[in-house]
Amino acid sequence: MDIFDEIYAAAKDGFKKTEQAAEKLVDKGRINLEILRLERKLKKAYETLGMRVYNNNAAGVEEDKFILMKINEIDLIKEKIEKLKLDNEYVEYCEKCKNCGSYNAKEETVCRNCGADLTPFNKAVYSVEFDSDNK
Numbered sequence: 001m002d003i004f005d006e007i008y009a010a011a012k013d014g015f016k017k018t019e020q021a022a023e024k025l026v027d028k029g030r031i032n033l034e035i036l037r038l039e040r041k042l043k044k045a046y047e048t049l050g051m052r053v054y055n056n057n058a059a060g061v062e063e064d065k066f067i068l069m070k071i072n073e074i075d076l077i078k079e080k081i082e083k084l085k086l087d088n089e090y091v092e093y094c095e096k097c098k099n100c101g102s103y104n105a106k107e108e109t110v111c112r113n114c115g116a117d118l119t120p121f122n123k124a125v126y127s128v129e130f131d132s133d134n135k
């Protein structure tokens with residue numbers, strides 16, 4: 001390896017790292033935007049729920065399925081926000097799943113979101129098995 005090969009290799013490596021860092025930044029931005037959108041949705045759901053409770057109380061309505069529906073909706077939104085916040089933490093130091101794009105801790109062997117195998121070795125073995133089944 002001469003000096004030019006070394007420079008080329010270093011530049012290539014640096015470029016790859018920069019590219020990965022840029023991709024992570026984009027992913028974090030996308031996740032943060034989605035969190036903001038969901039937090040706005042959550043606030044609106046709380047407002048709708050509060051207004052409904054107030055109106056029911058004023059009108060003497062005791063049973064209202066809408067309230068249960070709203071509570072379920074709020075729980076779902078909160079769950080999504082928690083998952084995205086975890087994704088955001090994971091982006092910093094984790095591997096990206098090639099199947100679904102979720103970030104996973106480096107020690108994980110299967111994707112926590114889609115269940116895809118994260119070990120390159122197993123992936124190769126499975127794809128060979130899969131191909132031979134299809135022939």
Ligand SMILES: [Zn+2]
Binds near residue numbers: 100116
């Ligand atoms: Zn995945």
